[in-house]
Amino acid sequence: MTQKGGRRGPLRADKRYSSSKQTAGKSKSQTPPKTRNRRPQRPPRRHGPVVGTILGLFRLIWRVVWGIGWRFSLVVALVVGAATLYFYSTLPDYTKLLDGRTRGSVTMLDDHGKVFAWRGETFGGQIDAKNVSPWLRDAVIATEDRRFYHHFGISPRGIASAMAINLRAGRGPFDGNGGSTITQQTAKLLCLGVTYDPKTWKNESAYEADCRSGGLRRKIKEVPYAFALELKYTKDEILSIYFNRAYLGAGARGFEAASERYFGIPASNLDPQQAAMLAGLLKAPSYYAPTNSITRSQERAQTVLTLMHDQGYLNDRQYIDARDNPATLSQTAQKQAGGYFADWLMDTLPSYLTRDTTEDVVIHTTLDQRIQSAAEEAMQNVFDDKVSKDSEAQSAIVVMSKDGAVRGMVGGRQTKVTGAFNHATMAQRQTGSTFKPFVYATALDLGYTPGSMVDDAPLTVKMPGSPDWSPRNYERNYMGPISLTTALEHSVNVATVRVSEAVGRENVIKVAEDFGFAQDLPNLPSVALGVGESDLLDMTGAYAGILNGGSSVQPYGLTSLTLKGDDQPLFGKPGGIGERVISQKAAQELVYMMRQVVLHGTGRRANLDNYEVAGKTGTTQSSRDAWFIGFTSDYVVGVWMGNDDNTPLKGVTGGGLPAEIFHETMKRVMDGQPAQPLPMADPSGWQTQDSYQGQSQQSQSAGQQPARQRRDPSASILKELLGIFGAR
Structure with a gap:
């Protein structure tokens, strides 16, 4: 721009904005828009070289563990899955698993045709979980596995609880209480699919001992077998196998045999106190058998009744009635007559028809229970x-x-x-x-x-x-x-x-x-x-x-x-x-x-x-x-x-x-x-000869x-x- 008189003035930049506007514009162009209620960012925390090294080491270890862990878990899952499928393929129809005895039974009748003794493993006949007394089903579930109808074969919570109990008792984590579900117990009763072979086992006792053994290795084997059982059978079918194969003392295999042995009635007719007594035997069949100690068996039954009441299987009136009227043995079981007589017969008869029998044998004897009781009372x-x-x-x-x-x-x-x-x-x-x-x-x-x-x-x-x-x-x-x-x-x-x-x-x-x-x-x-x-x-x-x-x-x-x-x-x-x-x-x-x-x-x-x-x-x-x-x-x-x-x-x-x-x-x-x-x-x-003389x-x-x-x-x-x- 030229001024008047022909002189050119000094060159200056145009001021488009006032100073205040320039500052505002500058701030607006350099600062991002503010967000409502946004906290101001903290500056990055700076650590010393030692702490930084330690944290870095932990991050490295975590990455290694995580990397190995998920790969190992994947391998374990694949192995368990393969084992489960294998066991699943070997399982037969569940009805073929109900009678699991390796030996037959011997039933002895007195001279009036009444049972007075059993030897071997007595099997009362096949029963179904749907047909037994409801009290028996409730007692077993309340005592052995309250979440039976809700788990998939194993109970991590139950295993952890059992491990804690064992450790508090000074035992190893897998010694004593096992935390096994009914499905796992059924797997054990089935011996994980291993059948008895006289060529492999020294005797049946050794076979049974191995089937019932515990420990970590056994628990690991039980897991895929339990999964297979859950896949193959319904819950009621698993329970039926359990009801038929469980040993309940006094030579009784299965709840039907035990019910007849102790109470003289079928398992379908059990009342709450009788069902509680039988369910209580599962913990230690020989120790709690009522023929060994009726008092000890009744005390154990009281514990089962309490569990049934706490879990809602018995109302207050039913619980009090069962508690105040404990189960007692039948007259035949109370007598326990002729134990020596029965043992004598077992020793004198051929072993293939007594101790080693694979059939169910019935022996009619000369024993008179009235006379037997008379001799015992006199002694x-x-x-x-x-x-x-x-x-x-x-x-x-x-x-x-x-x-x-x-x-x-x-x-x-x-x-x-x-x-x-x-x-x-x-x-x-x-x-x-x-x-x-x-x-x-x-x-x-x-x-x-x-x-x-x-x-x-x-x-x-x-x-x-x-x-x-x-x-x-x-x-x-x-x-x-x-x-x-x-x-x-x-x-x-x-x-x-x-x-x-x-x-x-x-x-x-x-x-x-x-x-x-x-x-x-x-x-x-x-x-x-x-x-x-x-x-x-x-x-x-x-x-x-x-x-x-x-x-x-x-x-x-x-x-x-x-x-x-x-x-x-x-x-x-x-x-x-x-x-x-x-x-x-x-x-x-x-x-x-x-x-x-x-x-x-x-x-x-x-x-x-x-x-x-x-x-x-x-x-x-x-x-x-x-x-x-x-x-x-x-x-x-x-x-x-x-x-x-x-x-x-x-x-x-x-x-x-x-x-x-x-x-x-x-x-x-x-x-x-x-x-x-x-x-x-x-x-x-x-004629008395009284004329004898002489001294020899x-x-x-x-x-x-x-x-x-x-x-x-x-x-x-x-x-x-x-x-x-x-x-x-």
Whole structure:
């Protein structure tokens, strides 16, 4: 722009904006638009070199762990998935998994056809979770797995809780409580699909132990198998497998068998308290079994009822009613009768039909539960009232019919047990004076009478190559000439040895063995005093032969054996009356003599009002064993007492506590039974030979005796004694 006068002024830039506007414009162009309520940004935090290094290290470690972790998790998921699919492909229809026993069962029926014992694993038949008592289903779920219908096979919460409990108890995290769901428990019951193979496992117990083992490795294997079960079956089907395969004590496999075993009813009829008792057994079947301790089982059931109430399965009224009326055993289960008897049968029958059976076997037996209970009560009564509390003495009782049928058996002081040592069948003990009737049976069969005379005087028997032997009487005195009846009545030792040697020791041994006494009796003069050994069952059977008229018996407890569902028995009774041993006349004379033992002799404590009783006492050297065996017209009862370590009894003889146990047993057995006379001879026809003279102080064995022959009934035993011993 040119000014007037031709002068050009200085050049200047145009001011388009005022200074204030320029500042505003500048600020507006350099500062971003402000956002409402936006906080001003903090300047980046600067760390020192040490802290920065540490943080960087942690970031690196996290990246490494995360990188490895998700890859490892992916591999584990793939492995578990593959294992689950494999197990899924191997699972059959669930109905094929309901009966998981590797062995069959043995059910024993008494002489009236009622069940009294089970052996092996009893299976009550297949049941369905939908058909059992609703109380049972609720009790099991409330106790074992309250989230059963909501989880997918495992419960991480339950496992974590169980690990915490184990650690607090000082155990390893996987030792003790496992936190297993019902599905996992079912997987364990199925042994993770591993079937029993005799070639692989030492026995079934080893197989079962492996199936039930715990630990981390086992838990890891259970997971895919549990997933497979959940994929393959419905919840109710899994529960059905569990209900059928769970072991519930007393040989009961499955809730149906347990319900029948303990309560005598099917599982569909269980009430809340019964269902709670069965559900409580799952924790420890043998420990909580009501047949072991009804009190302990009821206490466990109370815990289950509380869980059912807390989880809403029982209302207040139902809970109080169940709590105040605890479940009890059925009458059959309460009796627990015949445990020793059942064990005896299991030991005597073929193992492939008992302990190793793969079938369900039914055995009809000779056991009379009334008689069995009578023997158990008698044993308990005498030990409670007349035996010192600190005594460790044992006792046994056998009750038998005269044909050898065993009606009751108690094998020890603890009467209601199974699997215990049976003193009635397993204890081989010296028989003492209970052997003497076989000596007199031989003499009577050879023609002597109960009135024949024998000299009870000092006696020495010489044996070639052995020291002389002089028997002594229990009372340390001598009675002189006495009848055979008196000798047996008072259990006179010297007179009995004299008779044995007179009639022939070999004959006595043969008669005893033919009656069923133990074999291999020692051929010694002392055999007449019972130095040979036998068990109570055989001795009672030998006395049954005397009662039945002189024929041997083979004791038996089985009448028939069938497979469950079959009508035709596989075989019948293995015993009974056998061949004749002595004449009926001799047997009846011996019964008369044994009757005098009870009336006037050493067995007076065994006598029974209103019933005729005959028998014989026995006490071995130093009172290590005490016996009484006797009979009425219908039953023979044998009683033994002694210590397991064979130490002497204190103040016990056969005519004492054993005779009293016999009395208490027979009193209960015969209660209400009609009185029948004993089959004994009439003594009026005998002529007592009271003219016996002489004192035999020493004798010499005649060596080998001739075979037993029938002698003239009128012959005097005096001649025999003088001939053999050479009385001086």
